Amino acid sequence: xxxxxxxxxxxxxxxxxxxxxELQKLMYLVGIFAVCMLAYVYFTTTFIIFFDxxxxxxxxxxxxxxxxxxxxxxxxxxxxxxxxxxxIYRLILLFFLLQLGGRGPIFNLIxxxxxxxxxxxxxxxxxxxxxxxxxxxxxxxxFYLDTIIGFxxxxxxxxxxxxxxxxxxxxxxxxxxxxMEKGLQTFYEHPFMGxxxxxxxxxxxxxxxxxxxxxxxxxxLMELGILGGILYLSIYIYFFVYHLKYIRKDKxxxxxxxxxxxxxxxxxxxxxxxxxxxxxxxxxIYIIEYNFKMxxxxxxxxxxxxxx
Numbered sequence: 064x065x066x067x068x069x070x071x072x073x074x075x076x077x078x079x080x081x082x083x084x085e086l087q088k089l090m091y092l093v094g095i096f097a098v099c100m101l102a103y104v105y106f107t108t109t110f111i112i113f114f115d116x117x118x119x120x121x122x123x124x125x126x127x128x129x130x131x132x133x134x135x136x137x138x139x140x141x142x143x144x145x146x147x148x149x150x151i152y153r154l155i156l157l158f159f160l161l162q163l164g165g166r167g168p169i170f171n172l173i174x175x176x177x178x179x180x181x182x183x184x185x186x187x188x189x190x191x192x193x194x195x196x197x198x199x200x201x202x203x204x205x206f207y208l209d210t211i212i213g214f215x216x217x218x219x220x221x222x223x224x225x226x227x228x229x230x231x232x233x234x235x236x237x238x239x240x241x242x243m244e245k246g247l248q249t250f251y252e253h254p255f256m257g258x259x260x261x262x263x264x265x266x267x268x269x270x271x272x273x274x275x276x277x278x279x280x281x282x283x284l285m286e287l288g289i290l291g292g293i294l295y296l297s298i299y300i301y302f303f304v305y306h307l308k309y310i311r312k313d314k315x316x317x318x319x320x321x322x323x324x325x326x327x328x329x330x331x332x333x334x335x336x337x338x339x340x341x342x343x344x345x346x347x348i349y350i351i352e353y354n355f356k357m358x359x360x361x362x363x364x365x366x367x368x369x370x371x
Contacts, residue, residue, distance in 0.1 A: 082351065083315045086348070090139040093132065094133070094139075097133060101162075127167060127168065130165035130169070131165075131167070131329050134171065135326075137160075138172070138175060138179070138321050139318060139322070140153055141179065160172070167329060171329055175325045175328065178324065179317065182307075182310060185311075239332075242267050242276045242277060245266065246278070246281040246282065246284075247281060247284075247285075250284040253285070254288060256287075257286045257291060258285065258286060260287070263285065263286060277332065278330075279295065280295070280296060303324065303327075306349075315352060316352060319349040322349075323345040323349055330342050
């Protein structure tokens with residue numbers, strides 16, 4: 064919890080100016096580095112380290128961790144004009160995201176993109192370059208669709224994305240359902256005060272170990288009770304609802320808003336208080352940009368004015 068606290072406080076104290084451009088460069092650097100590393104392990108047939116537990120390497124991030132970062136890099140690329148280089152970059156990100164096979168990062172990315180385009184709908188403009196690239200993409204798909212699909216899904220377990228089938232057969236999904244049910248049962252038994260922070264392991268497994276119900280709302284309810292659960296949820300409700308009126312006017316704010324939403328959605332699937340700081344960190348980054356623009360909206364130099 065202390066690490067969560069300092070992760071939130073640090074950006075608020077360290078950054079006093081808009082930092083979007085720096086973040087944009089950093090996320091491109093992260094994305095390109097991740098793509099290079101993934102390409103190396105993919106074409107050297109060592110990609111199996113992400114799926115075979117017997118070949119797991121301790122210092123290598125899990126496929127879910129890499130997947131959510133690829134999703135974040137993809138969203139950040141929306142801040143750039145859709146040049147050929149950017150489009151290729153996005154396609155490569157999507158290719159490796161699919162190869163990793165993480166359902167959460169893919170589904171959360173799709174949902175976040177849908178919300179992004181709905182919020183940004185009135186600002187979307189199509190020029191002849193976009194239309195020509197779209198037509199070229201359709202042309203390629205018509206003649207090489209089978210080859211493209213075969214290459215993309217050659218090493219992908221498509222059954223993992225069949226959620227109807229996964230809900231009754233997939234071990235990962237079934238385990239999440241079990242621990243969520245146990246978490247809710249614990250909350251029903253201790254609705255007012257909960258069992259205290261860090262009690263999830265004992266409650267879910269009967270052993271004092273690190274474990275959580277893979278959903279921060281349930282975890283907050285079972286550990287902090289109804290008041291703590293409502294307080295936790297109110298942080299996100301206030302943030303996402305209150306700032307809706309601002310993000311439609313500024314693409315940079317919208318991008319960081321969607322990034323915060325992406326990590327919030329990930330917390331709802333696989334998060335715990337141990338990793339809660341990630342979504343809060345992005346909220347704080349958004350707030351830094353928002354506060355600077357609100358405090359200087361009448362005196363901002365031209366380079367800070369965002370055209371959507």
